[in-house]
Amino acid sequence: MAPDREGNGVRVLDVMRGSPAAEAGLRAGDVITQVDETEISEPRDLIGAIVQRQPGEQVRVVAMREDQQRTFNARLVSRQEALNNARAEADRRQQEMRRQQEERDRQGDRERQADRDRQEERERQADRQRQQERERQEARERQQDRERQQERERQERERQQERERQQERERQQERERQEDN
Incomplete structure (x- = not known):
């Protein structure tokens, strides 16, 4: 508790769960202005009003909350x-x-x-991306190998065809020589 800034009572700073104040409905921020018939303007007024009572007694507490006066009934404890x-x-x-x-x-x-x-x-x-890239690279290399193999085969066929043409020319020349003789 602390004196209210305007000097109109005692401001409640905190209310513990299960405490008489909490059970009565008081909240942090309420400003207590009266306990039963005792006016409260500072913390010692509040303490004095409470210590005069016995545990188990009910007291009426008047407090301001958001510019509205409210009344609470609290049971005092030891x-x-x-x-x-x-x-x-x-x-x-x-x-x-x-x-x-x-x-x-x-x-x-x-x-x-x-x-x-x-x-x-x-x-x-x-x-996965690296594996896919490796697989794509391997596929490109296999394709390049196939293309090189196909190119070698094509070149070999051309050489073979050239040899066959050469042989044919030679046979033709041989026949022409024999005819000339």
Whole structure:
């Protein structure tokens, strides 16, 4: 709690879950201006109004919320019960913080795993592309080998045809010599 900036009461800074203030409906930001018949203008007024009462008593709390006056009924608790409630709330908050941290850790783990999975997929894709390029290169080389082989065969056929023509010319020349003789 803190004095209100305008000096019109005591501003509630925080309300612990399960506390009498929370059960009454008070919220952080409310400005308490009265407890039963006691006007409240500073924190010691509020403390004085509460310590005069016994645990279990009901008190009427008047507070301002967003420029509207509201009335709350709160049941007072002993200091020990308040400490127990505060410890329980602190434990609950700590557990909640641990749970949130664990969830952030799990989320981080999931994100890191997703990053690893994406990286592995990129690597697999790159491997597939390299393999496809090797296969295309091998296919080009096989095609070039076939074309070279076909060219060698064509050249061999031309040489063979040239030899056959040469032989035919030689036979023709031989026949012509024999006819001339």
